[in-house]
Amino acid sequence: MKTVHELNEIARDVRMDALRGIHAAGAGHPGGSLSVTDILVSLYFNVMNVDPENPKMEGRDRLVLSKGHAAPALYSTLAHRGYFDTSEMLTLRKLGSRLQGHPSMKLCPGVEMSTGSLGQGFSAAVGMAIADKIDGKDRKTFVITGDGELQEGIIWEAALSAAKHGLDNLIAVVDWNNLQIDGVVDIVKKVAPIDEKFSSFGWATFVCDGHDMQALLDTYEKAFKVSGKPVCIVARTHKGHGVSFMEDQAGWHGKAPDDEQLAQALSELGGDR
């Protein structure tokens, strides 16, 4: 178990290595990587039962990053958790790398589902949780979606399935940054109120600050107490969190920082770390 202070330190390092990777690649998605980092770090370091030495460990908890474009944050979290060396982040998106532009479960240790086509990871996670129910396996499946991603119809088809099967072994976290590529989610195609929608679909829902480690940990605790229903945590986040010029900017969804921007971002995040 890490303290909240330690988790924040790790999240800072994870953000820095995610950005280093995107910069080296010259392409990638910084905005949604920085918004989802605290969610990933809190889950991988304090909540999930996983073993980096044995990524396929029987009975491990599973996490599906349905918003697969935030792969840099996932890879960086996995690297800091010990699945592979953080230096590998510099191979991101390069020919032959295990760190593909979008997560590949066939290549990267720790990745439980290949994603990148929005919506499908959510539905696949529902399938994983159904399988665990059938097999009597007592473990959790976590799935992280974007808020724009909720515009995909498959999400709501799967949400109905999850409620039908009473999947209290499934916890969905929505990275609620209110931005997508073409702008503000509320304007492009409004999905709010997200918690009420999931409630009416038969889910237990919680809303919390997705950049407050203590709030996230407290919310997972509550989620574990729910029985008979899947849980949706709507985590309020900011795209580009931690880097002033990226924060809440749709323009930083899918482009790499140049040398100067990387230097500034790293100094804002961690000083000389």
Next chain:
Amino acid sequence: MADIKRTATRQAYGEFLKEYGAERKDLIVMSADLSGSNKTDLFEKEFPERFIETGISEQDLYAEAAGIALSGHVVAASTFAMFAAGRAYEIIRNSIAYTHANVKICATHGGITVGEDGASHQTFEDIALMRVIPEMVIINPADAVSAKILMRKEFERDGYSYIRLGRAGVPDVYDKDADLQIGKAVELKSGNDIAIIATGIMVDAALKAEELLAAEGISARVIDMHTIKPIDEDIIIKAARECKGIVTAEEHSVIGGLGGAVAEVTSAKCPCKVVRVGQQDCFGGSGKPAELLEKYGMTAADIVKAAKGII
């Protein structure tokens, strides 16, 4: 090598929409959270009242497009090729084709040159999928110039079509007053040893291959098959008769796309050797477009090798 001007066909698409939108008041343009990537934002800025943003909902995009078209509009509906031909496949089949809705499926980011995004975003199946839909017109332009000419022709026609556009810049092959017809391929180079039938970005590679072959005394005919359906049977049969064999070249699976279409024609009408250059029935991966074309065997050198294998 001197710097050659390169323009992506998606850029030509955006510019075309902006021009054409001024002429056709019944034109509606749609995008699914990719207006900047698809270049439909060029139209949106000019005609916001005729632009529809569906958000990240590709199935909804194409079914809504059908409804709008069936109410008397011509609709250009865009997303990445993976999510158009892939995600929305059955909707295109049943709500657009079966109803004969006047929807132009303008799909950008086709093929391996999507680059760093990797396998989940690189489609080599789209042309094959579209080809089996009855009466689907499929256009895969070689450059930005021909893209504009062909789109204008296609938008004047009443009917549905799949127009495949690329992410990466390609050098100009055509002059802007080139006389191009849908369904009529273009012989860009004459030659009688081998025929290279190419489509999309592979036309430029075919022209380079022709030069390499010429240097070795092999004369290659180069044909731009910009319309994959309806395919120009006459030009294929003529090539099959006059040359020792055919090499097809496409940024697509060798199964079901241009290569498949050419082989269907030759096997029935004039059997000859057809060697298909393209994605060899495997997934792609992350990398730079040029690196990927080389890794997966879609370069001028690969065409040359295929041609020599026939002769």
